[in-house]
Amino acid sequence: MSERPHLLLVDDERSIREPLAQYLVRNGFRVTAVENAAEARIRLNANAIDLVVLDIMMPGEDGLSLCRHIRETSEIPVILLTAKSEETDRIVGLEMGADDYVLKPFSPRELVARIKVIFRRVATGGQRVTAPDGATYAFAGWLLKTQERTLVDSEGVSLPLSTAEYNLMLAFTTRPNQVLSRDQLLDITQGREANAFDRAIDNQISRLRKKIEPDPKAPTLIKTVWGGGYTLSADVRKL
Amino acid sequence: MMAKALKRLRLWPQGLVAQIIILVAIALFVAQAINFALLLRERTRIELTAQTAPGVYRIVDALDNRPNRRSGEDGDRRRVQFLTQAPALQGMPRPDVERRATAMFADIGLTIRSVRVVEESQPLPMRRWDNFRLRAAGERPHDMRMARLVMVAEYEPGKWAMTQSRIGARQPRFGGWLVGQTLILYAIVLVPLLWVGRRLARPLRQLTRSAEQFARTGSADPVEERGPGDVRQLTTAFNAMRSRIFAMLNEKDRMLGAIGHDLRTPLASLRVRTESVEDEGERARMSETIDEMNRMLEDILSLARAGRSSEARQKVDLSALADAVVEDFLELGSPVELADNERAVATVRPQQIRRALRNLIENAIVYGERAHVSVEHGDSMIRLIVADEGPGISEDRMEEMMEPFTRLEGSRNRETGGAGLGLALVRAIMTEHGGALRLANRPQGGLEASLVLPA
Numbered sequence: 001m002s003e004r005p006h007l008l009l010v011d012d013e014r015s016i017r018e019p020l021a022q023y024l025v026r027n028g029f030r031v032t033a034v035e036n037a038a039e040a041r042i043r044l045n046a047n048a049i050d051l052v053v054l055d056i057m058m059p060g061e062d063g064l065s066l067c068r069h070i071r072e073t074s075e076i077p078v079i080l081l082t083a084k085s086e087e088t089d090r091i092v093g094l095e096m097g098a099d100d101y102v103l104k105p106f107s108p109r110e111l112v113a114r115i116k117v118i119f120r121r122v123a124t125g126g127q128r129v130t131a132p133d134g135a136t137y138a139f140a141g142w143l144l145k146t147q148e149r150t151l152v153d154s155e156g157v158s159l160p161l162s163t164a165e166y167n168l169m170l171a172f173t174t175r176p177n178q179v180l181s182r183d184q185l186l187d188i189t190q191g192r193e194a195n196a197f198d199r200a201i202d203n204q205i206s207r208l209r210k211k212i213e214p215d216p217k218a219p220t221l222i223k224t225v226w227g228g229g230y231t232l233s234a235d236v237r238k239l
Numbered sequence: 240m241m242a243k244a245l246k247r248l249r250l251w252p253q254g255l256v257a258q259i260i261i262l263v264a265i266a267l268f269v270a271q272a273i274n275f276a277l278l279l280r281e282r283t284r285i286e287l288t289a290q291t292a293p294g295v296y297r298i299v300d301a302l303d304n305r306p307n308r309r310s311g312e313d314g315d316r317r318r319v320q321f322l323t324q325a326p327a328l329q330g331m332p333r334p335d336v337e338r339r340a341t342a343m344f345a346d347i348g349l350t351i352r353s354v355r356v357v358e359e360s361q362p363l364p365m366r367r368w369d370n371f372r373l374r375a376a377g378e379r380p381h382d383m384r385m386a387r388l389v390m391v392a393e394y395e396p397g398k399w400a401m402t403q404s405r406i407g408a409r410q411p412r413f414g415g416w417l418v419g420q421t422l423i424l425y426a427i428v429l430v431p432l433l434w435v436g437r438r439l440a441r442p443l444r445q446l447t448r449s450a451e452q453f454a455r456t457g458s459a460d461p462v463e464e465r466g467p468g469d470v471r472q473l474t475t476a477f478n479a480m481r482s483r484i485f486a487m488l489n490e491k492d493r494m495l496g497a498i499g500h501d502l503r504t505p506l507a508s509l510r511v512r513t514e515s516v517e518d519e520g521e522r523a524r525m526s527e528t529i530d531e532m533n534r535m536l537e538d539i540l541s542l543a544r545a546g547r548s549s550e551a552r553q554k555v556d557l558s559a560l561a562d563a564v565v566e567d568f569l570e571l572g573s574p575v576e577l578a579d580n581e582r583a584v585a586t587v588r589p590q591q592i593r594r595a596l597r598n599l600i601e602n603a604i605v606y607g608e609r610a611h612v613s614v615e616h617g618d619s620m621i622r623l624i625v626a627d628e629g630p631g632i633s634e635d636r637m638e639e640m641m642e643p644f645t646r647l648e649g650s651r652n653r654e655t656g657g658a659g660l661g662l663a664l665v666r667a668i669m670t671e672h673g674g675a676l677r678l679a680n681r682p683q684g685g686l687e688a689s690l691v692l693p694a
Contacts, residue, residue: 015508023514057500081507105507105533107526108514148589150555157584159559160593162566207566211559 005119006048009033010040010066011055011081016104020053023108029115037061041069049076051115054098056082064096071097077118081106137173139234140221142212144173151212159211164189168204172222172232181229205230255443256436263432264425271421291339293404294356294390299347301402302394322399326391330357336388344392352393358406360386435467442466446477453481492544499540506533538660541594542643545667550588557583557592557621557692558614564596565612573604578613583621585692587672592690595668595676596623598661599688603627607685616694620674623690631680641666641676665690 007029011017014035021033032047034040037060043049052070056063067078080101100114137144143152149166150158161169167189171180180188182201189201209216223233252258301319336356344351391401442465449462461478464471510529516522558580565577596612603610607627615622632640639645646659666676674692681687 013504013508015505016511019508019511019515023511104503105510105529108511150589156554157582158553158555158589160555160563160589162563162570164570165563165566 004028004030005050005115006030006032007115008040008043008047008049008052010035010037010052010058010063012036012058013055016055016081020108020111024053024112027112037063037066040066044070044074044076051118052076052078053111053115054078054080056080067096067098077122079111079114079118136239137236138239139173139176139232139236140212143239144169146170161211162207164200164204165208165211168201168208172230173236176232176234176236179225179228179231184229254440256433256440259436260429260432263428267424267428268421271417271424275417287335287339290388290404290406291336291343291356294388294402295340295343295347297402297404298390298392298394298400299344299349301400302349319400319402322391322401323397325393325399326401328355328357328389328391330359330389332356333358333388336390340390340392349394352396354393355391357389358386359389438466439470442470442474446474449477449481453484495540495543499536502536503533506536535660538664542660542664542667545664545671548588548591548671550590552586552588554584555587555589555592557585557587557623560589560592561596561612561614561623564593564600567597568600568604568610573600574609575600575604576609576611578611580614581616583614583616583694585621585694587692591668591671592623592692595665595690596625598665599623599625599690602661602688603629603686606630619694621692621694623692624687625689626681626685626687628685631684631686632678634680637678640678662688 007024009017009021009024009031011020011033012035017033017035021031024031032043032049034043036058040052040054044052052067054063054067063080063082067080070076070078077099078097080098082101082103099118102111102114135146137146141154144150145152145158148158148160149163150160151169152158168185171185171188185201205222206216209219209222213219213221221232221234223231225231252261297318301321333356337354340354340356341351344354386406388404388406389401390404391399393399442462445462449460452460461481462474464474464478466474506529510526513522513525513529516525559582561580562577565575568575600610600612603625604627607629609628611624611626613624613626615624641662643663644659645663662676662678669676669690669692672692674690677689677691679687679689
C-alpha cells in the first residue's frame with residue numbers, strides 16, 4: 001500500500017460523488033470517482049485500488065452485483081453506501097462479501113473512520129470478519145442470531161442484547177477458545193484503543209455472564225484468564 | 240325493532256344458521272297448529288254429519304214408506320217408532336246434532352216441526368272382534384263405551400218419529416298425531432336446512448377469519464370458493480378485493496421505498512457538503528438538522544409501513560429486551576433506570592418492540608428528565624412501563640397525543656425536534672401485536688407510558 005491509499009468511489013449521484021470525493025481527498029486519500037459499475041470494472045483492472053466505496057442503488061449493474069464480482073476476483077475491501085434501511089438489504093450486502101456498510105445520509109467522518117478501521121485491520125493482517133450478519137452461531141445450548149442481535153436459549157426464548165453486549169458476544173463466538181485481552185476486545189468491538197481506566201469491557205462481561213451463565217459467580221462459559229483477559233470456553237458451530 | 244327485541248332475549252342465538260332454523264321451526268309449528276285447527280273443525284263437521292245422518296235417513300225412510308209399509312221387513316226390529324205423545328228423553332242434549340238434523344231435513348225437503356236429540360251412554364261389553372282388533376293395533380283391551388243418539392222428530396203436530404243410532408264414543412287421539420306429524424315434518428325440513436346452513440356458514444366463517452387475519456397482519460390467503468352460488472360470488476368478490484388491497488399496499492410500500500430513496504439521496508449529498516463549511520458550530524448545526532430530517536423521514540416511513548412488518552414473531556424475554564434497550568441508552572449516558580425484573584416471555588416481533596420502547600424512553604428523557612423502566616408480569620399480559628418525572632399530560636390531551644403529527648406544546652425542550660410520530664408509531668406497533676399503548680399521569684407526578692402485550 002502506498003503512502004496515500006487509493007479509493008475507488010462508485011456512485012451514480014453526482015451530487016454525492018463529487019463532494020464526497022473532495023472530502024476524502026482532503027482526508028488524505030487518493031480518490032478515483034466513477035459513476036457506474038462498468039467504469040468501475042475498468043478502473044479496478046487498470047489501477048491498484050486499496051478500497052472500494054460502493055453505492056448499492058445504481059442504474060445498470062447495481063452495487064451488490066459489482067461487490068460480488070470484486071469479492072470473487074480480489075481481496076479489495078468494500079464499503080457499501082445504502083439508502084435503504086430495511087434489515088434485509090444490509091444482510092444481502094454483507095453476504096455479498098462487503099466489509100462494512102453506511103446508511104445514507106451518512107456522516108463523512110464516520111465513513112472515513114470506518115475506512116481507517118478496515119485499513120488498520122488489513123495492515124495488522126487481521127482476519128476479514130465478513131458476513132456475520134445473517135449467520136447463526138450455536139454454543140453450549142445457546143444460539144446467537146446475528147441478524148436479530150439476540151441470544152436464544154434452549155427453550156427457544158430470545159434474549160435481546162444491547163449493542164455492546166452483542167458486539168462482545170460476536171467477538172467471542174467468532175473466536176472460541178481464544179484468549180482475548182481487554183485491548184483486543186475493545187479494538188474488535190468498538191474499534192478504539194483502551195485506556196488504562198476503561199472498565200467498560202469488564203462491565204459488559206459481567207452483564208453477559210448474568211445472561212448466559214448458569215451461575216454468574218462461577219462462570220463456566222466466559223472464563224477469566226489470569227493476567228490475560230477472557231475466553232469463551234465452548235465449541236461454536238456456525239449454522 | 241323486532242331484531243332489537245330479539246337481541247335482548249338472552250337465548251336468541253346470534254348465528255345465521257341457528258336463527259334460520261329456529262325461525263323455521265317456529266313457523267312450522269304455527270302452520271301445524273293452524274292446520275290442526277282446520278282439520279279438527281272439518282273432522283268435527285264430518286263426525287257430526289256421520290252421527291246425524293243415520294237417524295235422519297231412517298226417519299225420512301220411515302216417513303216415506305208409511306202408506307205402504309210392509310210389516311215383517313223390519314220385523315220386531317223396527318227402527319223407527321211412531322209416537323203420538325212427546326217422549327220423555329233422558330240423557331245429554333245434543334243441540335249441535337239437532338241443528339244439523341234440521342238442516343238435513345230441510346235439504347231433503349221434508350218439513351219437520353222440531354227435532355230433539357239426546358245422547359245416551361252405557362258401557363258396552365267387549366266383543367271378541369273388537370278385542371282382537373285392539374290387540375292387533377298394540378293396545379290394551381278395554382271396555383268400549385257405547386253411546387246412542389236418540390232422535391225425535393215432530394213431523395206433524397202431535398206426531399213424532401223416534402229412532403236410535405249407535406255412535407262411537409271414543410275420541411280419536413288427535414294430539415299425539417299432531418306431535419308425531421310435527422316431528423316428522425321437522426326431520427324432513429330441518430335436516431336439509433341444517434345441511435344447507437352448514438354449507439352457508441362455513442364459507443362465511445372462512446371469510447370472516449380471512450378478513451380478520453388481513454386486518455391483523457396485512458396479508459391473508461385467498462378464501463376457497465365454495466358453498467351456494469351467492470356465497471361463492473361473495474367469496475370471489477372478497478378475494479378480488481383482497482388482492483386489490485394487497486396490490487395497493489404493495490404499491491404503497493414501493494412508493495414509500497422510492498420516496499425514501501429519493502429524499503435520502505439529496506440529504507446524503509447535503510450531509511457530505513456540510514463538511515466543507517468552515518464554521519465548526521454552523522457545520523454541527525447543519526448536520527444536526529439533516530439528521531433530524533432523516534429521523535422524521537424514517538418515522539414517517541415506519542408509520543406508513545406499520546402492520547406490514549416482515550419480521551417474524553418469536554418468543555422473547557421482554558425483561559431481557561428492556562435490559563438491552565436501557566443498556567444502549569446508558570452507553571450514551573442517558574438518565575435511564577431499570578428495575579430488576581423477572582423473566583417475562585411473550586411472542587412478539589422483537590425489533591419492533593425495541594423500537595416502541597426506545598421511543599417511550601426517548602420521550603421520557605426529553606419531556607420528563609428521567610426514565611424509570613420496569614416490567615410487570617400479569618396473568619394474561621405483560622406491561623413494559625416507562626415512567627418519567629416531567630409535568631405529565633393533561634387528561635383531555637392524552638388521546639390526541641397518540642395521533643400522528645401531534646406534539647406536546649410548551650415543552651421545555653423546544654429545540655428537540657421530531658415530527659410528533661413517536662407515539663403514533665408505538666401505538667401502531669402495539670395494535671399489530673394485539674396489545675395497547677396506555678398513558679396515565681402518575682399520582683406522584685410525571686407521566687407513565689406502558690406497552691401492554693398479551694403474554
